[in-house]
Amino acid sequence: MNLSRQQIRQHVRERRQQLSDADQRLAAESLLCQLQSLPQFQNANRVGLYLANDGEIDPEPVIQHLWHKGCDVYLPVLHPFSKGHLLFLHYDRNTLLIRNQYGIPEPRLDATAIAPLTSLDLLLCPLVAFDAEGNRLGMGGGFYDRTLSRWHPEANPAPYPVGLAHNCQQVEALPAQEWDVPLPMIATPDKVWQW
Numbered sequence: 001m002n003l004s005r006q007q008i009r010q011h012v013r014e015r016r017q018q019l020s021d022a023d024q025r026l027a028a029e030s031l032l033c034q035l036q037s038l039p040q041f042q043n044a045n046r047v048g049l050y051l052a053n054d055g056e057i058d059p060e061p062v063i064q065h066l067w068h069k070g071c072d073v074y075l076p077v078l079h080p081f082s083k084g085h086l087l088f089l090h091y092d093r094n095t096l097l098i099r100n101q102y103g104i105p106e107p108r109l110d111a112t113a114i115a116p117l118t119s120l121d122l123l124l125c126p127l128v129a130f131d132a133e134g135n136r137l138g139m140g141g142g143f144y145d146r147t148l149s150r151w152h153p154e155a156n157p158a159p160y161p162v163g164l165a166h167n168c169q170q171v172e173a174l175p176a177q178e179w180d181v182p183l184p185m186i187a188t189p190d191k192v193w194q195w
């Protein structure tokens, strides 16, 4: 069966939305354990993350862990003028959050809180579906594709991108597009994939 990107997106989104609260909590804790085994995570001081939406694996325990270690955490904010682009803003316990056009909470725009993308060490990315080659499919806005378009393992290695997903978000094969940036690493509660 050769499903379109839109069909895969819809199918996998439904699958993750059906996870129970207990499934979600366990998955989130296991994900933190998996990440803690990685040097890329252990050595990162400035980390881009996201707030869970639509049944995504919840990075909350990861955020708490990073705050506890004294690391700086950043969240994506939809760029106010440059359509399809993200800004990354500092996120701490006092950050005021407002919902964006998709209903996802994001830090209120504040120029002093913006971090240049390449100043981040690690970017933990949301995704809808991934395959065994590291291809990722997102929500369809191309936001992370654009964010990662200049990334290169040797020439432009910061931030190091790692996809976060539930096990049930793995699919047989994704029809990759020319702009898709395959991820070098994807972390799930059961396994860290590396290419």
Ligand SMILES: Nc1nc2c(c(=O)[nH]1)N(C=O)[C@@H](CNc1ccc(C(=O)N[C@@H](CCC(=O)O)C(=O)O)cc1)CN2
Residues within 6 Å of the ligand: 050, 051, 052, 053, 056, 076, 077, 078, 086, 102, 104, 126, 127, 138, 139, 140, 141, 142, 143, 144
């Ligand atoms: N938690 C989280 N934050 C994120 C992302 C993400 O995937 N997850 N993004 C990663 O890119 C950006 C937001 N991208 C998004 C793109 C589409 C939709 C969405 O729900 N689209 C609707 C239809 C569009 C509409 O309502 O206008 C849909 O598909 O039902 C949500 C977020 C930035 N923040």
Ligand SMILES: Nc1ncnc2c1ncn2[C@@H]1O[C@H](COP(=O)(O)OP(=O)(O)OP(=O)(O)O)[C@@H](O)[C@H]1O
Residues within 6 Å of the ligand: 126, 127, 136, 137, 138, 139, 140, 141, 142, 143, 144, 145, 146, 149, 177, 179, 180
């Ligand atoms: N680097 C890029 N430059 C310009 N346009 C891009 C780029 N990457 C993606 N796009 C555009 O964005 C749109 C959505 O792309 P796609 O369906 O691959 O998004 P996605 O991977 O599902 O979403 P996201 O990256 O936000 O999680 C496409 O129409 C594509 O043309």
